Amino acid sequence: MTPKKSGIWSFFASVQLALVLLSLIAFFALVGTLVPQREEAVAFAERIPPALFSFLQKMQIFDLYHSAWFILLSGLLAVNLIICSLDRFPPAWRRFRMRHEPKNEDIFRDVAEEDTLLADTDVRTAADAALSLLRRKYHAVERADEASSAWLCAQKGRFSLFGVYIVHVSILALIAGAVVGSVFGVEGFVHIPEGETVESFSLRSGGQPLPLPFAVRCDRFTVEFYEGGMPRTFQSDLTFLKNGRAVRSAKLLVNHPVEFEGFRFYQASYGAAPGGKATLALMREGGRRDVMNVAEGYVFDLPGREGTFQVLRVEENLMKMGPAVKVAVTSRRGQEAVFWVFQQIESIKKMSPDIFEQVPLFNPGLFRPYTFSLLGLEEKYYTGLQVNRDPGTPVVAVSALGLIGGLMLILFSYARAVWIRISPSGDQVLLSIAGRSYKNQPGLQKEMRYLLAELKNRLEKRR
Amino acid sequence: MIHTKILSGVTFLYFAAFVFYLFRMVLGREFWGKWATVTALGGLAAQSIALVVRWKTSYDLGFGHAPLSNFYESLIFFAWTIVLLYLLMERRLKNRSIGVFVLPVAFLIMAYASIAPGMNQRIEPLIPALQSNWLTSHVLTCFMGYAAFTVAFALGILYFFKTAAGPRPGVFVRLMPSEFHIDELIYSCAVLGFIFLTLGIVTGSVWAHYAWGSYWSWDPKETWSLITWLIYAVMLHTRLVRGWRGRRMAVMAMVGFGCMLFTYLGVNLLPSLHSYMS
Numbered sequence: 001m002t003p004k005k006s007g008i009w010s011f012f013a014s015v016q017l018a019l020v021l022l023s024l025i026a027f028f029a030l031v032g033t034l035v036p037q038r039e040e041a042v043a044f045a046e047r048i049p050p051a052l053f054s055f056l057q058k059m060q061i062f063d064l065y066h067s068a069w070f071i072l073l074s075g076l077l078a079v080n081l082i083i084c085s086l087d088r089f090p091p092a093w094r095r096f097r098m099r100h101e102p103k104n105e106d107i108f109r110d111v112a113e114e115d116t117l118l119a120d121t122d123v124r125t126a127a128d129a130a131l132s133l134l135r136r137k138y139h140a141v142e143r144a145d146e147a148s149s150a151w152l153c154a155q156k157g158r159f160s161l162f163g164v165y166i167v168h169v170s171i172l173a174l175i176a177g178a179v180v181g182s183v184f185g186v187e188g189f190v191h192i193p194e195g196e197t198v199e200s201f202s203l204r205s206g207g208q209p210l211p212l213p214f215a216v217r218c219d220r221f222t223v224e225f226y227e228g229g230m231p232r233t234f235q236s237d238l239t240f241l242k243n244g245r246a247v248r249s250a251k252l253l254v255n256h257p258v259e260f261e262g263f264r265f266y267q268a269s270y271g272a273a274p275g276g277k278a279t280l281a282l283m284r285e286g287g288r289r290d291v292m293n294v295a296e297g298y299v300f301d302l303p304g305r306e307g308t309f310q311v312l313r314v315e316e317n318l319m320k321m322g323p324a325v326k327v328a329v330t331s332r333r334g335q336e337a338v339f340w341v342f343q344q345i346e347s348i349k350k351m352s353p354d355i356f357e358q359v360p361l362f363n364p365g366l367f368r369p370y371t372f373s374l375l376g377l378e379e380k381y382y383t384g385l386q387v388n389r390d391p392g393t394p395v396v397a398v399s400a401l402g403l404i405g406g407l408m409l410i411l412f413s414y415a416r417a418v419w420i421r422i423s424p425s426g427d428q429v430l431l432s433i434a435g436r437s438y439k440n441q442p443g444l445q446k447e448m449r450y451l452l453a454e455l456k457n458r459l460e461k462r463r
Numbered sequence: 464m465i466h467t468k469i470l471s472g473v474t475f476l477y478f479a480a481f482v483f484y485l486f487r488m489v490l491g492r493e494f495w496g497k498w499a500t501v502t503a504l505g506g507l508a509a510q511s512i513a514l515v516v517r518w519k520t521s522y523d524l525g526f527g528h529a530p531l532s533n534f535y536e537s538l539i540f541f542a543w544t545i546v547l548l549y550l551l552m553e554r555r556l557k558n559r560s561i562g563v564f565v566l567p568v569a570f571l572i573m574a575y576a577s578i579a580p581g582m583n584q585r586i587e588p589l590i591p592a593l594q595s596n597w598l599t600s601h602v603l604t605c606f607m608g609y610a611a612f613t614v615a616f617a618l619g620i621l622y623f624f625k626t627a628a629g630p631r632p633g634v635f636v637r638l639m640p641s642e643f644h645i646d647e648l649i650y651s652c653a654v655l656g657f658i659f660l661t662l663g664i665v666t667g668s669v670w671a672h673y674a675w676g677s678y679w680s681w682d683p684k685e686t687w688s689l690i691t692w693l694i695y696a697v698m699l700h701t702r703l704v705r706g707w708r709g710r711r712m713a714v715m716a717m718v719g720f721g722c723m724l725f726t727y728l729g730v731n732l733l734p735s736l737h738s739y740m741s
Contacts, residue, residue, distance in 0.1 A: 015704040019697055026693040033683045033733055065681045178679070187677065226526070226588045233591055254591035255674050266676035267591075386676040396678060400665045407661060411654050439703065442647055 012083035021077045028073065032064040066182070078175050081168045092161050095438060100417050102144035102151040107419050107434040117431040117452055119459045123150055126422045126429045129458045133451065134420070149423040160413040161438070166406030173399035181392030186210060192218040193273035193382040197241070201387045214261060215241040221270060221381040234270055236383040262389050269384030276380035278314050278325045280341065285369035302370065307331040316377060321348055323377045329367040337367040343374040414440040418448060431455060466520065467584055469513035470539060474573040476506030477546070481566035488563050491634035496559040503566060507546045514543065517586065526588035531602040535584050538576035540602070542569045544610035552614065560639040564617035597670035605663035609723055611656030616720035618649045619713035626710065642709060649712050650702060653719070657695045664688050683733040687726040694719045
């Protein structure tokens with residue numbers, strides 16, 4: 001070991017520090033799930049004294065996962081991981097590079113009785129059997145024959161020594177990816193009513209809407225329901241425009257985001273947009289019936305040129321009496337009549353027969369000689385999109401793969417070396433087995449037992 | 464529904480298996496142990512059939528999905544993985560002493576799923592956010608992890624039973640594996656659970672990335688899974704680097720299990736994006 005280690009170095013190289021940091025991060029994460037965070041903290045503020053609230057806010061308790069505390073802990077963990085890995089890597093590298101000699105007196109110094117085997121054979125035959133057995137299970141097998149004895153050494157699982165470094169580097173990369181995401185990434189949302197175009201979106205963190213380098217139009221929004229009323233699918237047909245020209249059309253579904261120029265769009269929600277279309281029928285006393293499609297703000301001439309009418313509002317469910325459209329009719333002499341046209345006017349009249357006397361505003365025949373009726377509403381939706389740009393995501397994805405790979409390497413494989421010594425013992429042969437494992441002594445013991453039993457089997461069969 | 468009937472039968476089979484394991488431990492006769500294993504195996508087989516039937520029924524109803532989509536289905540699957548894992552371990556260890564601690568857990572989960580008030584046992588269609596191939600891999604890996612942690616927890620209890628016994632223990636304790644072996648088993652289960660939990664978190668992140676537009680949003684369930692992950696990370700480090708063994712490992716297995724349980728059930732008390740689990 002190098003003598004250069006200062007106090008700070010060994011502090012950051014220690015596993016105790018890692019354990020303390022992991023526990024502290026776990027603790028802070030726990031607090032964050034109990035104390036309302038971000039938007040939810042507003043309601044919480046009303047229930048505690050203002051002084052306490054402002055103190056807690058200064059301590060960044062209400063945005064714990066983005067607080068200085070959390071960044072500090074993650075930063076310390078990162079430093080700890082780096083120093084700890086640098087500190088331990090050289091010996092691990094030496095262990096990785098180490099080629100064991102087949103002849104190793106030390107390892108057989110105090111070999112246990114159960115790690116030996118007496119066989120009625122000669123040294124050569126026993127060594128050949130041991131070699132073929134070891135070759136079947138190990139990659140690197142070496143053999144050294146001496147005048148009267150033979151030595152074998154086999155190694156395996158050296159790469160698992162790197163597993164822990166792969167995991168640690170992956171976690172560092174994961175933290176780095178998350179930092180990149182939080183510094184350079186943006187997260188926001190936008191609502192687009194059907195048929196409309198947007199060129200910016202609102203940020204989750206608040207503030208000014210962020211302009212997009214392109215425009216998005218929602219051509220159509222469709223939602224399908226199960227029989228029970230739960231939504232089955234919802235979908236937005238989007239068109240991306242650059243300088244007013246449609247560049248790309250895409251169908252956006254839940255679980256199937258669409259990416260355009262580095263921004264990812266997610267189907268998050270939907271709702272009824274104001275200003276749906278309505279189908280109105282217009283009946284002139286003793287005359288013809290006109291049907292027309294209207295929307296808020298539309299202005300029409302009356303069929304008999306008595307004046308104009310304008311659609312003021314389209315309501316899906318006015319005062320719990322169903323769909324209704326508010327209309328203003330202006331005669332050529334400037335008289336104005338404003339009234340609501342209900343779709344279910346017949347059933348409303350049945351419930352309260354004198355409704356028109358009580359509320360003239362609800363009389364669809366208020367402007368003579370016309371009677372309006374509402375045939376139906378065509379609902380208009382808006383689509384709610386989540387908009388993200390996170391350049392850290394690929395880094396995080398690769399780190400996650402590295403993390404899993406490294407863990408598998410550590411936990412399902414281990415570095416070990418086994419030696420077999422074969423020497424004459426009277427007119428028999430004594431086989432001894434010994435091994436060395438950096439981490440998994442019980443596993444190695446089991447493996448040695450297995451090797452010895454298998455060897456015994458083979459030698460007995462041979463006779 | 465035929466599958467709910469089978470599943471209530473399975474509940475009784477697991478209880479019977481537990482009773483047989485108990486007989487074996489108290490009477491010290493392997494005869495009961497064999498019956499216990501056979502009963503547990505029968506329960507597992509019947510439960511597998513019920514799960515397949517439920518899966519198929521969902522297709523017949525026109526919205527086929529793996530039976531892993533609501534709280535009821537997750538409980539059933541949890542019990543299934545616990546018994547599966549336990550029986551695999553029993554086979555490898557050739558020791559039946561752990562069953563007396565594991566089977567009651569499986570039984571209680573099944574019983575809770577069958578009789579808890581307000582438990583929705585119907586097969587329901589999936590809302591759009593759940594219509595993803597990641598649903599199966601995410602739930603599968605998470606519950607494999609949960610099951611491994613549960614077995615580790617049962618082993619932790621076993622460890623305390625073993626150490627609490629005096630120098631001349633009764634047959635109940637003598638049948639148990641040695642303290643050294645229990646410790647090894649706790650470690651193996653924790654490792655297995657840790658890998659599956661990691662896979663569960665990663666698959667969940669990938670799914671969240673596609674469904675919610677963010678691989679990590681500090682949702683309580685996500686946060687608690689991280690806490691659980693950190694606790695087991697601490698546990699593995701204390702063992703591998705600090706050399707903690709025995710009693711300390713058993714305590715860690717219990718703390719970790721508590722965190723896991725909160726991740727699974729407790730977070731339903733907190734507002735969460737995972738709310739369809741409740």
